[in-house]
Amino acid sequence: MNEIIVSPSILSADFMNLEQEINSVKEAGAEWLHIDVMDGHFVPNITIGVPVVKSIRQKTDMFLDTHLMIENPEKYVESFAKAGSDLITFHLEACKNEEHIRKVIRLIKSFGKKCGISIKPKTDVKEIFPYLNEIDLVLIMTVEPGFSGQEFIHDCALKIPQISEKCKNNLIIQVDGGINNITSKICISLGANSLVAGNYVYKSLDYSKSINEIKNWR
Numbered sequence: 001m002n003e004i005i006v007s008p009s010i011l012s013a014d015f016m017n018l019e020q021e022i023n024s025v026k027e028a029g030a031e032w033l034h035i036d037v038m039d040g041h042f043v044p045n046i047t048i049g050v051p052v053v054k055s056i057r058q059k060t061d062m063f064l065d066t067h068l069m070i071e072n073p074e075k076y077v078e079s080f081a082k083a084g085s086d087l088i089t090f091h092l093e094a095c096k097n098e099e100h101i102r103k104v105i106r107l108i109k110s111f112g113k114k115c116g117i118s119i120k121p122k123t124d125v126k127e128i129f130p131y132l133n134e135i136d137l138v139l140i141m142t143v144e145p146g147f148s149g150q151e152f153i154h155d156c157a158l159k160i161p162q163i164s165e166k167c168k169n170n171l172i173i174q175v176d177g178g179i180n181n182i183t184s185k186i187c188i189s190l191g192a193n194s195l196v197a198g199n200y201v202y203k204s205l206d207y208s209k210s211i212n213e214i215k216n217w218r
């Protein structure tokens with residue numbers, strides 16, 4: 001079993017103290033930082049854009065895990081890559097067809113970045129199978145994308161073993177939405193190795209404790 005990567009979502013952080021909030025999760029043992037980019041079209045919410053990623057990059061060496069919940073992802077890949085994202089994950093549902101999906105994958109890789117594809121709760125897991133050997137990460141949404149603090153949808157976790165059966169060994173399987181000390185155990189035992197957590201980390205009193213509860217799942 002690979003090591004577990006915890007990726008706190010800054011959407012739940014205190015934006016007035018973002019630098020401190022980022023340093024705190026790093027000190028608390030988080031490996032990655034999850035940045036939720038929403039455009040008000042693909043999802044009914046608007047959040048973080050390129051200038052914020054650029055500012056974060058100047059202040060931290062953490063691995064920047066950028067989750068694009070936007071339409072036309074190909075239009076923005078270059079900007080996020082140049083702003084300093086390390087991983088760029090886009091949504092399968094934001095693409096028109098297979099050709100479109102492959103174009104976005106190639107584009108992300110052309111900037112030397114890791115590439116992820118995400119699927120929403122209602123998307124059939126089989127739709128992602130054709131791309132598994134071309135990408136670094138699959139992000140299984142365990143809530144409807146758009147907002148932090150929602151309840152984990154248990155059925156979505158069943159997609160995890162279906163992906164791990166089909167994929168190469170080093171594919172990262174990430175889950176996002178409603179992750180806490182209980183749902184993380186369910187996901188890890190099914191084969192997930194990267195866990196995004198917004199509220200469970202940032203709304204807790206002790207970031208170290210909540211991150212360790214997610215990581216030490218046995």
Ligand code: DX5
Pocket residue numbers: 009011012034036067143144145146147148149150176177178179196197198199200
């Ligand atoms: C939802 C976002 C998530 C969210 C996670 O659309 O993609 O990353 O911020 O927040 P929690 O962990 O609170 O569900």
Ligand code: ZN
Pocket residue numbers: 009034035036067176196
């Ligand atoms: Zn996310």
